[in-house]
Amino acid sequence: MAGPKDLDPSSSPRALLGAELRHARERAALSQEELGQRLFVSGSFVGQLEAGTRRMQPEFARMLDEVLGTDGFFARNCGAAAKSKYExxxxxxxxxxxxxxxxxxxxxxxxxxxxxxxxxxxxxxxxxxxxxxxxxxxxxxxxxxxxxxxxxxxxxxxxxxxxxxxxxxxxxxxxxxxxxxxxxxxxxxxxxxxxxxxxxxxxxxxxxxxxxxxxxxxxxxxxxxxxxxxxxxxxxxxxxxxxxxxxxxxxxxxxxxxxxxxxxxxxxxxxxxxxxxxx
Structure with a gap:
């Protein structure tokens, strides 16, 4: 099965990253709460990552790759999603x-x-x-x-x-x-x-x-x-x-x-x- 494609920074990286997270979580047959427990965060936090309302930090990206078996996808792409013009x-x-x-x-x-x-x-x-x-x-x-x-x-x-x-x-x-x-x-x-x-x-x-x-x-x-x-x-x-x-x-x-x-x-x-x- 083909793995997820790297994100295009010119699109909406955070939304795409969230969509990929939802897809990977569902493929692993995990609820938001179950995935949150493995990351030591709340299920609502996972939901916010999937919705793109929260920023994916590098430490969470690495943990997600490990838990979901996504071959470094989130670690590679969280940088693109983190770019911002704000402090x-x-x-x-x-x-x-x-x-x-x-x-x-x-x-x-x-x-x-x-x-x-x-x-x-x-x-x-x-x-x-x-x-x-x-x-x-x-x-x-x-x-x-x-x-x-x-x-x-x-x-x-x-x-x-x-x-x-x-x-x-x-x-x-x-x-x-x-x-x-x-x-x-x-x-x-x-x-x-x-x-x-x-x-x-x-x-x-x-x-x-x-x-x-x-x-x-x-x-x-x-x-x-x-x-x-x-x-x-x-x-x-x-x-x-x-x-x-x-x-x-x-x-x-x-x-x-x-x-x-x-x-x-x-x-x-x-x-x-x-x-x-x-x-």
């Missing part, structure tokens, strides 16, 4: 984001990437790395703008964002940049492309005071949550953890302003920025 700590999250059917996020300090404008993203990237050459900043910014094209589709993915009011008032890039950024969010909300709510200062203490939160759901893989810190991040697929943080998000939604009041506040703050520049 290492964010790569898995960005690629999962691109395949998600629903994204629910809480942003405590800044406008999140999918809702950013070019100028806002540029200001954020410059703040992260004040001494980086301009061409590198622009490269990072274009990468972030590429992510926002997910919203070009009229309905997918569902994007539900709870913005802390602090993100509206943290002047990033100047007043003109902030006005443009907030009008951009308001425009997406008015076109019913995204759901945006503001968690106002008057809410006081709330359930997510310790940091940002991003939950992602998929058509053919278990949901995941992404934890992000300063220059680090990780995906978590433990069902109990994901369920607990979905409840956290639900509490944030319940505590936030309604969609109508949130939109009014976003547009009012945008106008404040404009009037401050043009007294």
């Amino acid at each position: 290492e700590h964010f790569t898995e999250a960005a690629e999962a984001e691109a395949q998600a059917r629903a994204i629910r996020q809480y942003a405590p300090l800044l406008i999140p990437g999918l809702l950013q404008t070019h100028a806002y993203a540029q200001a954020v990237n410059r703040a992260y790395d004040p001494t980086t050459p301009e061409e590198t900043i622009e490269e990072w910014t274009e990468g972030r703008m590429a992510r926002t094209r997910l919203l070009d589709h009229p309905t997918k993915p569902l994007l539900w964002t709870v913005l802390d009011e602090a993100a509206l008032h943290r002047e990033t890039g100047g007043r003109t940049v902030m006005a443009e950024a907030l009008h951009h969010i308001a425009g997406l909300a008015r076109r019913n492309r995204v759901i945006v709510q503001v968690l106002s200062f008057s809410t006081g203490a709330h359930t997510a005071m310790q940091g940002a939160l991003k939950l992602m759901e998929f058509e053919d893989a278990p949901p995941v949550v992404f934890f992000e810190g300063v220059r680090n991040g990780r995906l978590e697929d433990d069902p109990a953890t994901v369920a607990q943080l979905r409840f956290t998000f639900d509490l944030l939604v319940a505590s936030a302003l309604s969609r109508e009041k949130s939109l009014a506040l976003i547009e009012a703050v945008a106008q404040d920025y404009i009037h401050a520049d043009h007294p």
Whole structure:
């Protein structure tokens, strides 16, 4: 029987690698849970590899070749599937984001990437790395703008964002940049492309005071949550953890302003920025 062909890096390597993994697992008559036990991971993790929502690391590729008898196929090809234009700590999250059917996020300090404008993203990237050459900043910014094209589709993915009011008032890039950024969010909300709510200062203490939160759901893989810190991040697929943080998000939604009041506040703050520049 002919073995699997090496992957073409110009196609969709991660999706092809996942399809080959599913084929090899089924040929070995193993369930996702059974294969996961041999790899010391969960069955849902195997499912995410097959769906292409998780990156196949070299150590897993070698173990898969050994368990499934695939003659080094996964070890040879996981490098092609691992190529990414994003920083290492964010790569898995960005690629999962691109395949998600629903994204629910809480942003405590800044406008999140999918809702950013070019100028806002540029200001954020410059703040992260004040001494980086301009061409590198622009490269990072274009990468972030590429992510926002997910919203070009009229309905997918569902994007539900709870913005802390602090993100509206943290002047990033100047007043003109902030006005443009907030009008951009308001425009997406008015076109019913995204759901945006503001968690106002008057809410006081709330359930997510310790940091940002991003939950992602998929058509053919278990949901995941992404934890992000300063220059680090990780995906978590433990069902109990994901369920607990979905409840956290639900509490944030319940505590936030309604969609109508949130939109009014976003547009009012945008106008404040404009009037401050043009007294």
